Amino acid sequence: MARFRFRLQKLLDLRRAREKAAIQDLGAALSALEALERRLDELEAGRRAAFEALAGGVAVDGDDRIRTALLMRQIAGLEAGIAAGRAAVTRAEENVAAARVSLLRCKTDVKAFEQVREKAHAAWNDDERREEMRRLDEVSAGRFIRSRGGALK
Numbered sequence: 761m762a763r764f765r766f767r768l769q770k771l772l773d774l775r776r777a778r779e780k781a782a783i784q785d786l787g788a789a790l791s792a793l794e795a796l797e798r799r800l801d802e803l804e805a806g807r808r809a810a811f812e813a814l815a816g817g818v819a820v821d822g823d824d825r826i827r828t829a830l831l832m833r834q835i836a837g838l839e840a841g842i843a844a845g846r847a848a849v850t851r852a853e854e855n856v857a858a859a860r861v862s863l864l865r866c867k868t869d870v871k872a873f874e875q876v877r878e879k880a881h882a883a884w885n886d887d888e889r890r891e892e893m894r895r896l897d898e899v900s901a902g903r904f905i906r907s908r909g910g911a912l913k
Contacts, residue, residue: 790859
């Protein structure tokens, strides 16, 4: 019996490698998104703390005015960082969506090639069974003819 050989195996292997790379790309995109979201949460917590510090010290002397001005500058910087962080999170979410689409395409390609492989393997199995039956029929017919003395009556 000959071994089954799928003619498109190299393409299937290539598609599987692309699928694996797409999985890694999606993981990297998700990790980047998570890191950006953590950083954004830290900035928002810093802004809340600055607002609480600003609300906590409401005196009128000179030191408090300087402290208030510094807190306002800090809040402004944090708000700029938050805006940039939100934009970065949006881009990262778009990257994650693109990576998911890419992975879905790769999985679809792999599945299509695997279905073709399964059909080819089933056809090969059918051919092998037919060939085996033909050989068995030849052996049976030869034995039958020999049992009858070499000639059919």
